[in-house]
Amino acid sequence: MxxxxxxxxxxxxxxxxxxxxxxxERLIIFNGIISISKHFDxxxxxxFLKGRNKNISRASVYRTIPLLVKSGLITESLRCNNKFSxxxxxxxxxxxxxxxVKCGRIIxxxxxxxxxxxxxxxxxxxxxxxxxxxxxxxxxRACLSKMRK
Amino acid sequence: MxxxxxxxxxxxxxxxxxxxxxxxERLIIFNGIISISKHFDxxxxxxFLKGRNKNISRASVYRTIPLLVKSGLITESLRCNNKFSxxxxxxxxxxxxxxxVKCGRIIxxxxxxxxxxxxxxxxxxxxxxxxxxxxxxxxxRACLSKMRK
DNA sequence: TAACAATTGAGATTGAATCTCAATATCAAA
DNA sequence: TTTGATATTGAGATTCAATCTCAATTGTTA
Numbered sequence: 001m002x003x004x005x006x007x008x009x010x011x012x013x014x015x016x017x018x019x020x021x022x023x024x025e026r027l028i029i030f031n032g033i034i035s036i037s038k039h040f041d042x043x044x045x046x047x048f049l050k051g052r053n054k055n056i057s058r059a060s061v062y063r064t065i066p067l068l069v070k071s072g073l074i075t076e077s078l079r080c081n082n083k084f085s086x087x088x089x090x091x092x093x094x095x096x097x098x099x100x101v102k103c104g105r106i107i108x109x110x111x112x113x114x115x116x117x118x119x120x121x122x123x124x125x126x127x128x129x130x131x132x133x134x135x136x137x138x139x140x141r142a143c144l145s146k147m148r149k
Numbered sequence: 150m151x152x153x154x155x156x157x158x159x160x161x162x163x164x165x166x167x168x169x170x171x172x173x174e175r176l177i178i179f180n181g182i183i184s185i186s187k188h189f190d191x192x193x194x195x196x197f198l199k200g201r202n203k204n205i206s207r208a209s210v211y212r213t214i215p216l217l218v219k220s221g222l223i224t225e226s227l228r229c230n231n232k233f234s235x236x237x238x239x240x241x242x243x244x245x246x247x248x249x250v251k252c253g254r255i256i257x258x259x260x261x262x263x264x265x266x267x268x269x270x271x272x273x274x275x276x277x278x279x280x281x282x283x284x285x286x287x288x289x290r291a292c293l294s295k296m297r298k
Numbered sequence: 299t300a301a302c303a304a305t306t307g308a309g310a311t312t313g314a315a316t317c318t319c320a321a322t323a324t325c326a327a328a
Numbered sequence: 329t330t331t332g333a334t335a336t337t338g339a340g341a342t343t344c345a346a347t348c349t350c351a352a353t354t355g356t357t358a
Contacts, residue, residue: 019303019304019356020304020305021303021304021305021354021355021356022355022356023304023305023306023354023355024354024355025305025306025307026305041345042345042346043345056306056307057306057307057308058307058308058345058346059306059307059308059309059346059347059348060305060306060307062345062346062347063305063306063347079228082315082344082345083344083345083346084345084346098271098274098276098278100276101279107274107276109270109274111266111270113266114263114266114267114270117260117262117263117266118263118283118285121258121260121263122247122285122287125247125256125258125290126289126290126293127247127249127256127285127287127288127289127290128287128288128293129247129285129286129287130250130286130287130288131285131286131287132283132284132285132286133282133283133284134267134281134282134283135281135282136267136271136276136278136280136281137278137279137280137281138271138276138277138278138279138280139276139277139279140275140276141274141275141276144275144277168334168335169335169336170323170324170325170334170335170336171324171325172323172324172335172336172337173323174336174337174338175336190314191314191315192314205337205338206337206338206339207314207315207338207339208315208316208317208337208338208339208340209336209337209338211314211315211316212316212336212337231313231314231346232313232314232315233314233315
């Protein structure tokens with residue numbers, strides 16, 4: 001597994017602050033997510049761990065994910081195949097997603113102007129934004145050129 | 150039930166085009182959605198119909214909703230309480246949503262500048278957008294002022 | 299090291315959404 | 329109209345992600 005410094009400390013501090021325990025299982029789950037380092041869901045994480053001979057029960061995986069969300073290390077992102085999907089956010093800037101409806105490819109993007117306008121619109125409505133999710137569905141470049149042939 | 154003109158024709162045409170049948174049940178479901186005229190999910194629609202002594206089986210409701218989506222009369226909007234939620238879109242302009250995490254209030258908004266920037270970003274990536282969903286979570290004006298007291 | 303409280307895992311449970319299939323309804327063509 | 333091919337319905341079974349249960353176990357603090 002990859003070496004982990006600061007994020008692990010954040011997780012441990014979160015647990016300590018909440019009076020929760022830092023267990024072997026939680027460490028394995030944490031390391032697994034760091035290793036995957038891209039979009040994942042609870043089941044694919046279980047499979048990933050099983051493939052590395054680290055069998056952690058589904059229940060523990062499902063229980064640990066919300067803790068990692070609350071500690072700010074991962075975020076619930078798109079819903080894929082009708083499952084909650086997550087991504088590592090520690091040390092990464094917020095971004096939004098384009099999803100190809102043909103091949104499923106995910107393109108991440110960030111546009112400061114859009115973010116700014118969103119805040120502006122919220123202010124106008126007296127709404128205090130906490131987080132947002134923008135998902136654009138359509139066809140990616142590769143699928144478009146395939147379809148044109 | 151409210152009288153319905155054009156949208157009903159659109160639905161009938163869609164069904165005809167696909168070789169599907171225009172049934173009593175589908176009409177009742179259609180009318181129910183027109184009457185609700187706001188966000189709904191499959192179950193709440195069933196309950197609404199039951200309350201009007203129009204008992205339609207869950208299965209039929211679940212089967213009809215995708216037909217209405219495909220015919221362009223309703224759209225899948227936010228996911229609420231872990232259920233797919235829909236809204237009538239016929240004759241309405243596209244809009245996005247703010248959702249209050251405290252009281253659940255939904256604020257619809259539209260900003261042409263944001264839409265334009267989205268298209269621009271897509272073009273830059275060679276991505277052809279079909280539809281998008283922007284949801285902003287936060288605190289609404291009412292909840293903010295309550296919290297300040 | 300002891301004692302308390304949180305955690306684990308296997309399996310049961312929930313609940314939305316989908317599927318099954320025999321009985322029924324729709325609709326185009328005659 | 330009537331007919332016949334075919335889509336649809338409803339009740340209940342099924343699926344599957346997510347959550348819950350509870351006895352055995354482990355982490356933490358003093």
